[in-house]
Amino acid sequence: MTQDTHQNTVRKLVIVGGGTAGWIAAAAFARLRGKTLDIELVESDAIGTVGVGEATIPQIIRLNTILGLDEHDFVKQTKGTFKLGIEFVDWGKVGTRYLHTFGDAGMNLASVPFHQYWKRAAAAGHEKDLWHYSLHKVAANKAKFGKMDRVGNTSMTGLAYAYHFDASLYATYLRAFSEQLGVTRTEGLVQSVTRGGESGDIRSITLDDGREVTGDFFIDCTGFRALLLGQELDVGYQDWSKWLPCNSAQAVPSERLETLVPYTRATAKSAGWQWRIPLQHRTGNGHVYCSDFISDDEAGETLLAGLDTKPLADPRPIRFTTGRRATFWSHNCAAIGLSSGFLEPLESTSIHLIQSHVSRLLQLFPTTSNCETERAEYNRRCAAEFEQIRDFLILHYHQTTREDSEFWRYCKNMDVPDSLRHKQELFASSGRVGRDADDLFREASWVQVMLGQGVMPGSHDAMADGLTEADLGEFLGNVRTLVERAVDSLPTHEQYLQQHCTAD
Ligand SMILES: Cc1cc2nc3c(=O)[nH]c(=O)nc-3n(C[C@H](O)[C@H](O)[C@H](O)COP(=O)(O)OP(=O)(O)OC[C@H]3O[C@@H](n4cnc5c(N)ncnc54)[C@H](O)[C@@H]3O)c2cc1C
Numbered sequence: 093m094t095q096d097t098h099q100n101t102v103r104k105l106v107i108v109g110g111g112t113a114g115w116i117a118a119a120a121f122a123r124l125r126g127k128t129l130d131i132e133l134v135e136s137d138a139i140g141t142v143g144v145g146e147a148t149i150p151q152i153i154r155l156n157t158i159l160g161l162d163e164h165d166f167v168k169q170t171k172g173t174f175k176l177g178i179e180f181v182d183w184g185k186v187g188t189r190y191l192h193t194f195g196d197a198g199m200n201l202a203s204v205p206f207h208q209y210w211k212r213a214a215a216a217g218h219e220k221d222l223w224h225y226s227l228h229k230v231a232a233n234k235a236k237f238g239k240m241d242r243v244g245n246t247s248m249t250g251l252a253y254a255y256h257f258d259a260s261l262y263a264t265y266l267r268a269f270s271e272q273l274g275v276t277r278t279e280g281l282v283q284s285v286t287r288g289g290e291s292g293d294i295r296s297i298t299l300d301d302g303r304e305v306t307g308d309f310f311i312d313c314t315g316f317r318a319l320l321l322g323q324e325l326d327v328g329y330q331d332w333s334k335w336l337p338c339n340s341a342q343a344v345p346s347e348r349l350e351t352l353v354p355y356t357r358a359t360a361k362s363a364g365w366q367w368r369i370p371l372q373h374r375t376g377n378g379h380v381y382c383s384d385f386i387s388d389d390e391a392g393e394t395l396l397a398g399l400d401t402k403p404l405a406d407p408r409p410i411r412f413t414t415g416r417r418a419t420f421w422s423h424n425c426a427a428i429g430l431s432s433g434f435l436e437p438l439e440s441t442s443i444h445l446i447q448s449h450v451s452r453l454l455q456l457f458p459t460t461s462n463c464e465t466e467r468a469e470y471n472r473r474c475a476a477e478f479e480q481i482r483d484f485l486i487l488h489y490h491q492t493t494r495e496d497s498e499f500w501r502y503c504k505n506m507d508v509p510d511s512l513r514h515k516q517e518l519f520a521s522s523g524r525v526g527r528d529a530d531d532l533f534r535e536a537s538w539v540q541v542m543l544g545q546g547v548m549p550g551s552h553d554a555m556a557d558g559l560t561e562a563d564l565g566e567f568l569g570n571v572r573t574l575v576e577r578a579v580d581s582l583p584t585h586e587q588y589l590q591q592h593c594t595a596d
Contacts, residue, residue, distance in 0.1 A: 101459050102308040103130060108282060108297065108320060109313030110135025112145055112259065113429020113446045115266035116155070117311050120450045122273035123159055125457070131274070134297065134305055136281040141263060142315055142410065142430065144343050146369045146376045147175060147356045147440040148254040150194050151532075155447045159269065167593040169265050170257035171372040174237045174354050174585060176228045178439065181359040183545055185493050190544030191355065192439075193228035194252035196536045198571045201559075206571075207539050208556035211523050211549055213564055222543055225571050227251065230579045237354045237585040243578045248571070250578075254440070256356065256369045256376070278305060282314075285324045291461065293424040294320060309458065310425040316412060318431035325425060328418040329433075335486045335508065336414035337499070338364050338436050342392050342407035343378035346399045354585045358438060359398065362386065363499040366398045367437065372589065375401055380436060385499040412436070420474040421467050426453055433478060438488060441481050444532070449474060480531045483512040484541070491516065491545035516547070523549030 105121060107114050110133055118133045125131075156166060166172070177193035198206030207222060214220045223229040228251060231237065240250035271277060280299030288295045296306040297320075312320035321327050333339060349370045357368040364381030379395035386394070392407045416433030420426060428449045435441060452473055456466040490508050494500035508516075515538065518526045525538045559567060583591070 101128065102457075103128075104307045105129045105131045105309050105311070106297070106305055106307030107131065107133040107311045107313055108135075109133075109315060109429070109431070110263065110267070110277070111141035111313060111315055111429060112263055112266075112443060113315075113431070114311075114313035115263050115270060116443075116446050117313060117428055117450050117453075118270040118275045119159055119266045119273070120155070120447075120454060122270050122275050124454055126273050126275075130276075131270075132276045132278060132305060132307070133270070134278045134280060134282065134299070137279055138281055141260070143259060143408070144341070144376075144378065144410070145259045145437070145443055146371070147178075147256050147367070147437070149440055149444050150252050150254045151444050151447065152254055158451075161269070164592040166265065167255060167257070167589070168595060170255075170261040172255045172257035172593070173352055173370050173372060173589065175254045175256050175356060176232050176237070176251065176354045178356045178358055179232075180488070180541075180544060181357065182494075183358075183360045183365075183488055183492060185546060186360075186496065188544075188546070190540065191223060191226070191229045191232055192537060192540050192544065193226055193232070194254065195226070195228045196249055197222045197229070197540070198225035198568075199246070199248040201567065202555075204553065204555045204558070205535065205539070207543075208523060208553040209559070209564060209567065211552040212556045213568055215552070216561070218565065218568060219572075222540075225568070225575060227575050227578055230575050231582060232353065232355050234579060235351050235353050235585050236579055236582040237588050238582040240578065240582070243574050246574060248574055248578075253354070256371055258371055258373070278303075282319060285320065287324070291423065292325075293461065294324070308424065311453070312425055312427040312431045313429045315430045316434070318417070318427055320425050321417060321420075321422060321427035321431060325422045327422050327427075329413070330415045330418060331413055332415040332435075332482060333413060335482065335506065336436055336489070337382040337384070337502065338380045339411060339413060340383045340388070340391065341378050341380045341410045341412070341437075342388070342395050343376070343410065344395060344399070344407040345404045346375045346377055347401035347404065348372065348374050349401060352586050352589065356440065360494070361394055361398070362497040363391070365438070366395060368400065372594065374404060375399075378437075379407075380438070382499060385497070385502075416475070416478045419471045420449065421453075421470050424458075424461070426470070428453070432474070435478065435481055435485055438485050439481070439533075441485075441532070445477070445481070448477060476530070477532065479509075479511070480528060480533075483509055483515070484531075484533050484537070486512055487516070487541055488545065491542070491547060493546060516542070519549060520547050521550050523552055
């Protein structure tokens, strides 16, 4: 590693790859380390980007805040929409649907989770649908959206949201932002990598026209190729296909939806599932499937048959293997984005993983080549994060009564990690959630997906017995009234976009 003899600092950062991962890394490093690092991003027009990745989770708001982006301008430039959650159709059982929202259903009382009161009341004959009390679900049903941190002056939390956006416009947006902050962009195809002496650290990359780009630290954002960490440094890949068996996708844009609903839809199919993402100018669609159970031709036909609007192109196939790199940072190179692993897009977690890896790398970024402790900590935390998300995704496939295809029989009967089995058993027994403290998914997420997939707890937590029967009925009635009034006060999603986020 080249070091400044006086300051002993890493001075030149090279990011290889200009997809969503490369440009998020460039933007964040430029914003937070731009004064102390030279940053160069290399990308190849000949290779291009994966071109998908259009749905996010609320954590992206933190990234935008760190970057200092204007939210309405950001949504306008990326032709984006707002997202309150994901509607899962036909997952636990054909004919069922539920919304995994970004918020809580109802409101907790005396530190007892709302769903425990709801469970007690449902057993006594009250409303049996938890989502009846969900601000997000009622707003989503009416295609409404607005900014609301809190419901009136109550303790009920308001609307948590994320975005849908056009992936190529997002990369363009971040590129302009990064270049403005001084990031140098170099177009060219990396042909070889030069490593140094004893350490084996990467010294430079050479492009197809012979240009050499040297650096002290490299971020591999080359997508599924993992050119630096996987190919050059030979870091292996942990294959998780036995738990997350989908290995292919076909994506196709279609005309925009007549009503812009504020949520993603994920509809289970015979050998996978289909997404629908509403954007201002078009709809993003894709079919994620396992090629062991369905041919590409049939998968393409299923996708087209499941569209709600007219297709605007032909489906484009993409292959992947679910899993993660054995380590995420080796020598003087960290892989971020698809090069670091892929958990499939079911809960829109990949862009979040990019963001959290970038922020972790910023926190642990080395000042000298002697950075083993930082590297070990980075690898430990990235691995734990990947595993927690993996378990949450497996839950959607495994917690099902579907036996109507070979794929679903496999998912229903597969062995799952012990960490997930424990959570399923705990919830089924008492509705308690055994999540880890640093789990990306909140208690409300686990509750909604468990219930939505058909797990009804055997009993409620005895702490929910603190209210009399009459008080319980009144509490639930009040919650429902608060939710209805709050949703009535919101504009439609379309009105909100027109007012704040569309081109003049
Ligand atoms: C089917 C599918 C659906 C998805 N949906 C979502 C979603 O809804 N939400 C979400 O958060 N994520 C989603 N993702 C993940 C998301 O698309 C990616 O995390 C995101 O696009 C980042 O990709 P990337 O930048 O790592 O790779 P890419 O977009 O593949 O970019 C790779 C870059 O590396 C460059 N490159 C490669 N080789 C070379 C070389 N030799 N020389 C020079 N440059 C090179 C390319 O030019 C390109 O710029 C989805 C992924 C798939 C496959």
